[in-house]
Amino acid sequence: MEILILIYNEIKVEDYRTILCKTGVIDLDGNTLISPEYNRIFLYEHSFAKLRKDKIYGIANLASKEINMFKTLQIVRMWDLDKFGRCLYSTDWAYDKKKEEWKGTKGVLNFDGVIVPPNKYDRIILLENGLIKVYKNNFFGLLDKHGKVLLPLKYSYISDFKEKYASICLGGKRNKKEPYNIIEGKWGIIDDRGNIVEKCVNDEELVIPIKDSNSIVAEDGTNYHKPTILLSDYIPEEIISYSNDYYYNDYYDDDCYNGYSKYGGYNGYDDYTIDEAFDGDPNLTWNCD
Structure with a gap:
């Protein structure tokens, strides 16, 4: 991806704070990709960007310079975008x-609009191969990148994809002593098109040979790519006093700060979320592991 620069059309100083306003994006040649009129812009290592203008969220395709603001969705929380321009969102978080x-329902959104509406599934996991793993009433299913059902909600377990394949289980149950251990049931294998490669007739999970043992799944659609501001927009400021909770909460809001959220913003919780949960107390920590 080419180097991009965040620009600001307005700078305010309030209560000894420097506030950068009306944010936009240009490239190194000075070409405007996003006009400077947004409250927040989140850049990633791919060609999509998340935007916020007042209370309205949107997605920008930097390659085509197209922007879609979701004015009718009333989004209250929008998680990070993956390389397909998808993200989880909620209207009641x-x-x-x-x-x-935290409570609320989640759906899936991309540049063109809603892929999966909120409240349809208990859990949604966006996979890096473009598929969507869903969970409801103790059963797993699988959707394609457009939200079309590939596997119905009847499986006890669907593993992470390893290259082109994943394990599936029918009739199994979770071991209460070990919540992530599936016992009993019959095991099989699917490919990345949802086709059954091995029927669920095996008593044990089949081993899938792979070249790279690293997991390629991103839980809850938030671990795909660390959002990156490639050229710093840092402005030196006075040392922040944490004694004023209002100052602390307002300053950090839900934006990236110098390219990385110290509270684990790319594990599904941004600064605004953490500050709300911890009431702005800097002595508390958030375990991203």
Whole structure:
């Protein structure tokens, strides 16, 4: 990907804070890819960018210079984009202070619009090969990149894809002592088109030979590519005092800061999310492992 530069059309100073406003993107030749009119722009190592203007989110295709702002979706949370320009989004995501957990329904969005509507599945996992693994009522299924069903919701387990293949299990159940261990059931193998390569007749999970043992799945659509601002937009500022919770929460908001969120923004939780959960307390930490 070519080197891109974030530009700002307005700089404000409020309460000793430097605020960069009206953000845009240009290339090294000075060509404007995104006009400087957005509150936030999130750049990645691929050709798609996430935008926010006031309370409206959108996706930009930097290769074609096209932008789609989702004005009618009322998105309250939009996670990071993968290399296909897809992301998880929610229209009802909120923090339950009593239970100390985030709640809401998730769907899948790409540049052209909604692929999977919210509240259809309990869990959605975007895979790096373009497929979508879904989970509901203790069963797994598989969708293609357009949201069309490849495997119905009837499998006890669908593994990560290793190159072109993944393991599947019918009739199995989770070991309560080891939540990620599937016991009983019959095992088979599928390919990356959803075709059954080995029927589910085996008592044990079949070994899939691979050249590269690294996992290529990204849980919940947030680990694909670390968002990258390739040229720094850093402006020296005074040392931040963490004694003022309002200052702390407002400053960090939900943006990338110098190319990487210190609170693990690329593991599904951005700065704004963490600050809300921890009430702006900098002494608390977030374990991304």
